[in-house]
Amino acid sequence: MTLGEKLREVRKSKNMTKQELAIALNVPKDRIKLYEIGEENPSEFYLTSFINYFNIPEEDIMSLK
Structure with missing residues (x-):
């Protein structure tokens, strides 16, 4: 699994749209897509x-970098 796939998986598991995550993290929606x-x-x-x-373990994400 790539880092991008993991990010998408976590976001979707929380039933969040890219727009909702963008607002929560103050990141442009298009950047999340990229x-x-x-x-x-x-x-x-x-x-x-x-x-x-x-609130996920750092190792879950950083190991995919």
Whole structure:
């Protein structure tokens, strides 16, 4: 599983849209799309925000980088 696939899986498991996540993390919706499809790599700040927001183990995400 790629990092983008994991990000999408976690978001969908919480029944959130890209728009809802974008608002929650103060990230443009289009940027989330790019992360999820693997066209852009998320910054450390975004990854940390994502991990904290969803309260998931850091290893689950960082191991996919």
